[in-house]
Amino acid sequence: QVQVVESGGSSVQAGGSLRLSCVVSGGNFRATGWFRQAPGKEREFVAVHWKFSSGPRYADSVKGRFTVSRDNAKNTVFLQMNSLNPEDTAVYYCAAGNPILSTVERDTSYNYWGQGTQVTVSS
DSSP states (O other): OOEEEEEOOOEEETTOOEEEEEEEESOOOSEEEEEEEOTTSOOEEEEEEESSSSOOEEOTTTTTTEEEEEEGGGTEEEEEEOSOOGGGOEEEEEEEEOOOGGGTTOGGGEEEEOOOEEEEEEO
């Protein structure tokens, strides 16, 4: 049984940093993606880590501030978030799947999702 579990969400002030963790168990997937959903908004792509091939991809809104990485020994994907601003406030979700490159930013490309972790950035 596949399980996806995120952790690390918290409340921080603008300019601060957080690191989210995502543990995927019970399956072997090509990609682990991060998405977020702010109140009243649709879920949006944030970043993705490819397990076997090319480098990570980021949404334009987080490029240069967020970094995705993987610890293979712990089967954990991290999302390091720096220079946070109030617009980053959202529930952050981790997802696992096998998208193709052209669909990696679509949430429908991922089969398994975590429960989400809240990130709140105050000004």
